[in-house]
Amino acid sequence: MIDLTRNWTGRCYRCGKKVLNHTMSQFNTDLLCLGCADDEKRHPDYSKAVNAERDALKQGNFNFPGIGWTGMPKPVAPSDSPADIFGG
Numbered sequence: 282m283i284d285l286t287r288n289w290t291g292r293c294y295r296c297g298k299k300v301l302n303h304t305m306s307q308f309n310t311d312l313l314c315l316g317c318a319d320d321e322k323r324h325p326d327y328s329k330a331v332n333a334e335r336d337a338l339k340q341g342n343f344n345f346p347g348i349g350w351t352g353m354p355k356p357v358a359p360s361d362s363p364a365d366i367f368g369g
């Protein structure tokens with residue numbers, strides 16, 4: 282495992298909040314406050330990110346940088362979005 286904790290500045294990479302506890306993003310190597318880490322669990326690609334990292338580890342790639350974080354998708358009104366928008 283790469284140890285990125287040495288890069289921890291005391292601030293969440295994503296929201297900039299000063300926090301004591303942090304964890305690494307599943308999408309990239311950002312160090313996040315627990316609130317932002319929780320937010321990304323609601324991202325439609327979260328399981329994809331987790332699976333991609335697991336697959337990389339299985340292949341011995343311990344420096345997998347993640348699938349990339351593009352931010353939370355904009356909330357879509359259920360009435361004008363196809364049901365399978367997050368499918369696949």
Ligand SMILES: [Zn+2]
Nearest residue numbers: 293296314317
């Ligand atoms: Zn944060």
